[in-house]
Amino acid sequence: MVYNLNKFALTKKKNIMKHIFLTTFALIGFAFATQAQEISKNAIGLRLGDGDGFGTEVSYQRAVGSNNNRIELDLGWRDNENFDAIRLTGLYHWVWNIDGGFNWYAGPGAGIGRVDFDDDRFPRDNQPDDETYVYLAGDIGIEYNFDFPLLLSLDFRPEFGFNDNVSDDVDFDIGLGVRYQF
Known part of the structure; x- marks a missing residue:
């Protein structure tokens, strides 16, 4: 019996996306039943993930407004x-x-990046040695705010790259954040 692996892979991707959508929908619904708690004005630390091969990132969070919103x-x-x-x-x-001290969060974002290839080791025929790229991102996660100034978080971040030859696709990143609050 011959199996069509491409069809199987496509079906598996659709099922994964369906689960992500349903989980996100359930979490957003749950948000309307919860009470707000104050978040820290500032937090700085590391986000340990695998965003398109970048691994560790230096992370800064700043509270904005009075409704528990922030910029990261x-x-x-x-x-x-x-x-x-x-x-x-x-x-x-x-x-x-x-x-x-247990919170969850979600929000949109965007980014910009620059990559410079070493053509001697990584030849790319008829393509430039360096590129700037842009991407859209979303973020959904949970965090625990300790009684002392430590914030631990776990998040899921889909990134939609476009307008380049490097990251013209969808990447999924899961990251663990460790931040000092002040």
């Missing part, structure tokens, strides 16, 4: 023998309290 900026870089790259991601978060 993440700076990631990578340097290896095949290429050098840097990127900056900006996100807006709505934060909802689940219980005590």
